[in-house]
Amino acid sequence: MTDARFEVIGRDGPARRGTLRLPHGDVPTPAFMPVGTRAAVKGLTSDAVEALGADIVLANTYHLHLRPGDDLVARAGGLHAFMGWSRPILTDSGGYQVFSLAARRTLDEDGVVFQSHLDGRACRLTPESVVDIQARLGSDVAMIFDECPSWPATEAEVAAAVDRTVRWARRGRDRFLELRAGGAPEVPRATPGQAQFGIIQGGTSPSLRDRSVEGTLAVGFDAYAIGGLSVGEPTALMYEIAAHTAGQLPEDRPRYLMGVGMPDDLVECVARGIDLFDCVLPTRNARNGQVFTRTGPLNLKNARYAEDDGPVDPDCRCPTCRRHSRAYLRYLFQAGEMTAAALNTAHNLWFYLDTMERIRKAIEIGTFETFRREFLDAYSRRPNPI
């Protein structure tokens, strides 16, 4: 990467307002990336996701490698052509899914051998093969293959994961640069200007985070992600480690906090210098009947909404709130209508994307601290809405 990829255009304390330039378009940061694990945001069409204002989506390397296969996606011209999405895409490395989804797996220095959760077929992922898969997928951002220990883990386990992730980062970077230099013409690169992000591990130990940062920066990536958080540790500790780690990362590169989080986490972590987020919460919770408002989450299953003619959030201008009542959404959810998932997901993504938009505006005009205080004053994690 050159600095041309990321420009910080404003600051308000540690919070940064930036532009991430990717092959398929610019992403204004701080940004939230809706999760489209299997090349679709569950329940929504690409048209709908675009209309909600998503500038970038995330898709999953592990899932797409198993089905439909990165070879097939490459022959279709890459993931953008395959899924009909013209804006940027980030693909995660699949490491997290290998550890959480695969039936049986054996990990060694070379990589991971596992059985597909789909058909039991034996598969192998290495730091190099994950680069090749993402080259074929042609995402705008490829993540390195990391080892993410479960939580809690011993200091020794976390240290071993940090060191292995750094060694894997070197191998992944070397392979990435080899492809970029045309050294492996058998691997089609669907998106030539693809960026590669490193991943910082180290659990909840500041010193191990430092060790991970040092090793990963020595390899050198277009940007740095903070992995291994939001895996069960207390929220305050997550904030502390995110802040500590962000503070060690270069000012001129985007910082991506993986798998985070709740709406208030977005605000709190922007306040700690984070630029990018992804999380399944808005989409998964929508399918489970939970929708977000400025005062907190709302569980549509609750009988109190059965005759509530108001929208989910009176302040919301999303397509769902402009047209439908809590009573209708509750009824659709109770009836098992899949339209419920579409409407709730649209609302939750709008809420997340609108929160990011409000964060960006606040940073631009230097009122982020006021915004943050007002947001947190209004927002409660306990379902207890308006």
Place this chain on the structure above:
Amino acid sequence: MTDARFEVIGRDGPARRGTLRLPHGDVPTPAFMPVGTRAAVKGLTSDAVEALGADIVLANTYHLHLRPGDDLVARAGGLHAFMGWSRPILTDSGGYQVFSLAARRTLDEDGVVFQSHLDGRACRLTPESVVDIQARLGSDVAMIFDECPSWPATEAEVAAAVDRTVRWARRGRDRFLELRAGGAPEVPRATPGQAQFGIIQGGTSPSLRDRSVEGTLAVGFDAYAIGGLSVGEPTALMYEIAAHTAGQLPEDRPRYLMGVGMPDDLVECVARGIDLFDCVLPTRNARNGQVFTRTGPLNLKNARYAEDDGPVDPDCRCPTCRRHSRAYLRYLFQAGEMTAAALNTAHNLWFYLDTMERIRKAIEIGTFETFRREFLDAYSRRPNPI
């Protein structure tokens, strides 16, 4: 009804081009009504259904009576307000569902007692209560409660159903006129200008159809539906009976062929004087991976589409075909992603609605017979597309 409800603005042989004026808007006919059984077209939002160009949708009295309840819908201001749909709605009478879905049912002259398929609760529907339920729902069009015998049935069974349906039609009409005259203030009428359609039964017997027409016309309704077809009888026989029955119905009233049909059925039955259709085929088949093209249905499950980069139908301008390939749709379906249902349903509804639009244009300019011949020459019911 007055003639103000329906205006025939053009004819081409027996095919009619008309305008059906309903409280929530005008419906250009011939028209197809997408089925939103439980106050939602499965997998699509009202926004999406509107954008596809649906001028009217159908919802189901039986389902909505059981859940969320017509009382609740009435308190929400009627079905339009409840489901966020501002265009016309037709509600069927629930008779068909009582006969096909309810666990146990006993039919007598008064009506039907049945057990809810949801919770086993005992419920009762009568010709009068079905009018009251639809008044509370506030649909633009309420259907009478009819007895639809299964197919095949004996001549005696069909004759008994015809006579009972006529007696029920009289009771339903009387109750409808009573409500309209303000004689039952305890029943809220969410849509004051609601129309009521009678239903012609008679199976595949022309003489029993005539008997049904005679009895139903003597009661007098805003329009007449042809029920009891497309229940298993051969297609040619269905066309013959539809044509025969349509020919007995008044020229100045819309003719609605219930539950029909395949794309070629729409064309063939417009040619026999039908003005309105509804059918679950485009929506249900979409969820099962079958999409329609001008040359016939296409089963996305088929492996031949795994790497087919073309749209479902090259001639189609629907949101799905403008953006997505057969390969992507096949993959989403195989992966069980609910986005597949949304995309396939949008395509199929567009195809049906666009076919109706082409039918209307052809009638307007007097080329319906040419259109019909070309449509049928291109279209095959066997999955064997472009």
